[in-house]
Amino acid sequence: MPGLAPTAQPWLKPSPLLWGWMGVTGGMIRGVMNRGITLLIAMTLLASCSLPLEMAAPAAPGATTPSSSAAVSTAARMRGLGGAVATADAFVAALNAGDYAAAHALLDSVGRSDMPNAASLQAAYDEAHRDGRTLTITTKLVGGLLVNDDQSISALLEADWDGPLLGRFQVTTTLTLVDEGGWRVHWTRDAIAPGFEDGRILLQQNWLPRASLTTADGVELVGPAERSEVGVQRDQIADAAEEQRMLEALSKVCGLSPEEIHAKYADSPANWFVPIAVLPVAVVDANSELLQPFAAVTVRSKFVRERMRPDLAPHLIGSVGPIPAETVDRYRALGYAGDEQVGLSGMEAGAEALLAGQPERVLYVASSGKLHTLIERPALRGTDVALTIGAKLQSAVQALLDGRRGAIVVLRPQDGSVLAMASAPTFDPTNVKQSDVDGGALLNRATQGLYPPGSTFKMVTMAAGLGEGIAQPDTVFNDLGTWSGLGPNFTKKCWRAGGHGRITLQNGLTASCNVVFYELGLQLENKGSGILGDYARRFGFGALSGLDMPGEQAGTAPDPDYAQKVFGMAWRPGDTVNMAVGQGYMLATPLQIVRMTAAIAAGGNLRTPHLIGSPAQLQPEPRALPLSASHLVAMQAAMLGVTTNAKIGTTAYRFADFNYYEVDGRWVSGKNLTAGEKKTLRRLNVAGKSGTAQAPGDEQSHAWFTAYAPADAPEIAVTVLLENAGQGSGQAGPLARQAIEAYFGLPISPTPKDALPND
Numbered sequence: 001m002p003g004l005a006p007t008a009q010p011w012l013k014p015s016p017l018l019w020g021w022m023g024v025t026g027g028m029i030r031g032v033m034n035r036g037i038t039l040l041i042a043m044t045l046l047a048s049c050s051l052p053l054e055m056a057a058p059a060a061p062g063a064t065t066p067s068s069s070a071a072v073s074t075a076a077r078m079r080g081l082g083g084a085v086a087t088a089d090a091f092v093a094a095l096n097a098g099d100y101a102a103a104h105a106l107l108d109s110v111g112r113s114d115m116p117n118a119a120s121l122q123a124a125y126d127e128a129h130r131d132g133r134t135l136t137i138t139t140k141l142v143g144g145l146l147v148n149d150d151q152s153i154s155a156l157l158e159a160d161w162d163g164p165l166l167g168r169f170q171v172t173t174t175l176t177l178v179d180e181g182g183w184r185v186h187w188t189r190d191a192i193a194p195g196f197e198d199g200r201i202l203l204q205q206n207w208l209p210r211a212s213l214t215t216a217d218g219v220e221l222v223g224p225a226e227r228s229e230v231g232v233q234r235d236q237i238a239d240a241a242e243e244q245r246m247l248e249a250l251s252k253v254c255g256l257s258p259e260e261i262h263a264k265y266a267d268s269p270a271n272w273f274v275p276i277a278v279l280p281v282a283v284v285d286a287n288s289e290l291l292q293p294f295a296a297v298t299v300r301s302k303f304v305r306e307r308m309r310p311d312l313a314p315h316l317i318g319s320v321g322p323i324p325a326e327t328v329d330r331y332r333a334l335g336y337a338g339d340e341q342v343g344l345s346g347m348e349a350g351a352e353a354l355l356a357g358q359p360e361r362v363l364y365v366a367s368s369g370k371l372h373t374l375i376e377r378p379a380l381r382g383t384d385v386a387l388t389i390g391a392k393l394q395s396a397v398q399a400l401l402d403g404r405r406g407a408i409v410v411l412r413p414q415d416g417s418v419l420a421m422a423s424a425p426t427f428d429p430t431n432v433k434q435s436d437v438d439g440g441a442l443l444n445r446a447t448q449g450l451y452p453p454g455s456t457f458k459m460v461t462m463a464a465g466l467g468e469g470i471a472q473p474d475t476v477f478n479d480l481g482t483w484s485g486l487g488p489n490f491t492k493k494c495w496r497a498g499g500h501g502r503i504t505l506q507n508g509l510t511a512s513c514n515v516v517f518y519e520l521g522l523q524l525e526n527k528g529s530g531i532l533g534d535y536a537r538r539f540g541f542g543a544l545s546g547l548d549m550p551g552e553q554a555g556t557a558p559d560p561d562y563a564q565k566v567f568g569m570a571w572r573p574g575d576t577v578n579m580a581v582g583q584g585y586m587l588a589t590p591l592q593i594v595r596m597t598a599a600i601a602a603g604g605n606l607r608t609p610h611l612i613g614s615p616a617q618l619q620p621e622p623r624a625l626p627l628s629a630s631h632l633v634a635m636q637a638a639m640l641g642v643t644t645n646a647k648i649g650t651t652a653y654r655f656a657d658f659n660y661y662e663v664d665g666r667w668v669s670g671k672n673l674t675a676g677e678k679k680t681l682r683r684l685n686v687a688g689k690s691g692t693a694q695a696p697g698d699e700q701s702h703a704w705f706t707a708y709a710p711a712d713a714p715e716i717a718v719t720v721l722l723e724n725a726g727q728g729s730g731q732a733g734p735l736a737r738q739a740i741e742a743y744f745g746l747p748i749s750p751t752p753k754d755a756l757p758n759d
Contacts, residue, residue, distance in 0.1 A: 081145065081153070084183040088155045088175060091185050092139050095125070108184035115187070128192045131201035132363060132374070133337060134163035137192075141175075152178045157191065161374075164335035165203075166361055169375040193374060199367025201374070205337060207359040209303040211382030213317060213347055216613055219391040222317055222348075223384075225306035228284035228299050230254060230277050232261075235270035236296035246297060249290040250276060253283070278302055305341075307430055313394050314429045315444040316387070316421055316549070316611065318346015346444075347387060347611060350549040354612075357382030388417040388613040396742035398422040400735045403757045406703075406722040407446035407590040408739055413598040413714045416607035416619060418547075419743070421446045421591075447552040450587040451721060454693030454728065455512045456704045457536075457582030459600065459635060462509055464535040465520045466631045468527055473506040473634035479515035485522045486574055492518055495692070500648070506634050510641035511648040512690060514581055521580025525573045532579055533559030538626045539596050539606070541588055546608040546620065555592055558585035583694055593706050594719035599625050600639070601687070601708035601717050604632045639687035640711045650690045651705065651729040654737060660684040660746060667744055685711040686740060690728035700724040705732035709740050716743050731755050 087106055094103035100122040107115060115121045128137065143156035155175045162168040171193055176186040189196040212223030230253065237243045247258035254261065254277035265274040284291075284299055291297045305320050321344050323331050328338045335358075336342070342356065343349035360379035365372045397408040401424035410420040423445040427436040436442055443449065465471045481499035484491045494500065494514045500507075508516030524531050536542060542557025556562065558579060560571035578584030591609065599606040605622035627635065641648070643655040659670035661681040670678055688707030695702055703725040708717040718739045720732040734755045741748050 081147075084145065084153050084155075084177045087177055087183040087185060088141055091175070092141055092157070095137075095139050100125075103185075106185045108178050108180055108186045111185060111187045121187075124189055124192065128196070128201060131203070132161060132163070132193075133165040133203055133332075134161045136160075136162045138162075142172075148176075152176055152186065153183075159192075164333060165337060166363060166375055166377055171374055193365050193372075195365040195367030195370070195372045197367075199365045199372075202364055202366050203337060204362045204364070205340075205359040206379060207340070208357055208379050208381045210305060210320070210341075211355045211357065212384045213351065213355070214384065214386050215312075215391040215394070216386055216388055217390050217392070218386075219312070220308045221312060221387075222305060222307050224303045226281055227278045227302050227304050228281050229275050229302040230279060230284065230291070231273045231275045231298050231300065232265045232296050233271060233273050233298060234265050234268065234296060238295075242294070243296075246294040249294065250297065253277075253287045253290060254279065273298055273300075278304060309391075310428055310430045311395075312391060312398075313387075313389060313421070314427055315423045315442075315446070316346050316389065317429065318348040318350075318549075319344050319429070320348050345551060347385070347549055351385045351612060354385050355382045386613055387611050388412075389420055389611070393420045393739075393743055394422065396420075396748075397739050398424075398426065400738055401426075404722055404725065405445075406720065406725070406732075407444075407449060408718065408720050408735065409446045409590050409594040410739060410743065411594050411598045411609060411717045413602035413607075413708060413717050416595075416598070416609045417613060418609055418611050419716060420739075421611075423449075444551065445721065445723075446590045447547065447549070449589060449721070449723075450553055450555055451589075451702050451704075451723075452584075452586055452693040452695075453582040453588045453593060454691035454702065454704055455514075455582055456593050456596075456689050456691035456706050456719075456728075457586060457588075458509055458512065458517050458580075459596065459639075459689065460536050460539050460541070461517050461520055461524075461532065461580045462505060462635060462638075463539070463625065463627050463631070464524055464532050465505065466628075466634075467535065467626050468524065468531060470523045470527065471505050471520060473504065473631070473638075475505045476502050477505065477508060477513070477516045477519055478502050479508075479513050481515075483515045483518045485519060486577060490574060492577075503648075506638045507641070507648060509635065509638035509689070510645055510650075512642075512650045517580045518577050521577040522573060524580070525576035529571050529576060530559040530561070532576055533557050533562070535626060536579075536586070538623075540592055540599070541586075541596075545591055545595055546610075547591065548610050548612050552591070553589055555588045556585055582691060590719050590721045593704065593721075594717050597689075597706040597708055597719060598714075598717035600632070600635060601714035604629075636687060636711070639689055639707075640685060642688045642690065643686045643707070651688060651733040654729060654733040654752070655686060658684075658686065658737060658749075660744075667746060682710075682712070684709065684744070686737070687711040687714075688733075688736065690733060692726070692728045695724055700726055703728045703731035705729065705736040707736050707740065709744075716740065718743075725757070 091103055091106045100118040104115065104118040104121050125137065137159050139157055139159040141155055142158045146154040148154055155177065157173045157175050159171045159173070160168060161171055173191050173194060175191050177183045178186045193201060209224030213221045215221060230250070237246065247261055250261050251258050256277065261276055264276055268274045291299065320341050323336065323338060323340060323342050331342065332338050343352040348355070358380040361377040363374045365374065393410065397410065397420045401408060401422055404424050407423045408420065409418065411417065412419055423443070425439060425441040427441040479494055479499035479501060481494050481497060482491050492514065495512070499515060500511050500513045503511065503513055503516060505516060521532065536557035541555055544552050544554050562585065563569050563571045563575065575584050579586050595606065595609055604625040604627050606625055607622045608620045610619060642651050643649055644652060646652045646656070660667045661670050661673060661678060661683050663681065667684050686707050686709045688705060691704030693702040693704060703722040704720070705728050706719040708714040718736050720735045722732050725731040734751055738748050
């Protein structure tokens, strides 16, 4: 450096930008660069080399220097390398900032000719982002400067590529700088990735077979199955006569006409493998002698998604297919390329992250017939998923719905596990017909059907009345058969002609007395129009339950804000009164009703239902229902009376002969037990609530029954909904009883004739 003797210059402390061993044709220069400003050079003369640019060692004081003009020229050039570093630094900084205008301004004349504007430069990097499946490319200068000749220098670039598909990886390239009266960047697409100048970036994905869905007891519902894919490569067909023989052989094996087979490959490129049919391996093996004579016929192994039990839980399993166009961006953000097969509905979608696994992914640049691999990620097989449903119970509840329209859901109150979930009408997932679509068979009524809950909602109304101090379990109401609390022009009737007379709130729930709940609803309205809606939400209504299967409906938990926002109408006292008996704006799914029932059974803890079961799986913390311990006991006692109180229980007549006791850990019929034995044994009692909900127009009412058992230590909660079936206790009650019998392994009671579906 000027003003300092070469032998006296101290080494500077290395900065973040380190220029190591720098090649100068046949010689090496070592130095440390202080971020593009100061370059300290120590030069060594290699006498054995023939240098186009001669370089001299420092002279002793008073000595003369040979070839002094060349040495001065070289020293000046070396001092100019600081400008090259500054240009490279500025170019990299502009790229990392996304300032393509600033980067373009640093290009040399050739680069500006090839890339006439900043947009064309940005397009090249955008292409790398898109085809490399990255979100960011961050570049830095590393290593040494290589002086190529008098006019050009090369710098080593290392770029961190990062995105959800391949994660973070490094790509190393070279950046060339040229002297055009000042250092400029001689840029090509190879500065992005090796071979990119005349090639393109490609991603290859090789997926392993998608994992299986099974029941809790190990029955495989859907999983991978190996098949043989038969195809044709037409440039291997010798002549027309051989083609005809080949078509006849394929027709016999594939079950297609020769014309259909020919049409599949006729217009394809001659050297392409064109799939003709996917067949069972055994079928192809049995016909191998027919196919072997033809060089154009190839058989490949292929895994397909197969329903092992298409009859079982079709609404729960769901379907797999290409990513819908409207959701491609969302899937790409999750690490998909966009052209995969994914779960579209049911648990195929709900367990997508577990079932799919990760494919083998290779990102490479294809250039001039050569492949340069940028990164390779190994494949990870998906995880087999055991659902919480049991095959036997699921099959039983599906059979109960045969010939009906409705749903049955069975939960385990202690943890929210879905033990069975059935919807009817059902369908064959291997052969979906247009009539299935038109007839609503694809709708999962358990989670997507919205219905007025009718009297099953009276538990919420009772909780609100108790919680707000309006009534106590023993508060007496007077039911004379009619109620005119909204005025004589709005008289309402109790379902029981003549009414229930004087009746407590607790017994009013057992008897499902409408007058009790009309009056309770009006008093809640007088205290606050939004109170009942708030309690409904605290019981889980008007919101998704959190079930780990998509497509669930939230239903409604209406209040004055809801009425104004959705219908543009003011809330009236009659709206609260109607809601108090589960009518009006109130809508719920069978899943929400059984979730509420399970919470009442499980000590007032509202849990998140789930279909994926694992001992290690952590479920969300339950939410406490708005019920004190004493009020919860009163509600449970009222629900027990529904099936056991022969005088006022709405469904007691359907459970009159439900007579089972626990003996040595087993439930046995009470027919062979003495009266004395029965007094000392635990009885299998059921607590429940019936509901008859008015349907729109003149259609018959929807029938509800929700229950849990055993009443003293609940193991299951079950809800039955039958569309337009009539009375809840008469129609839905028997099916709930049969579902309970199926769970406990009891003989299935015959369906009463008056509860059979209409022909």
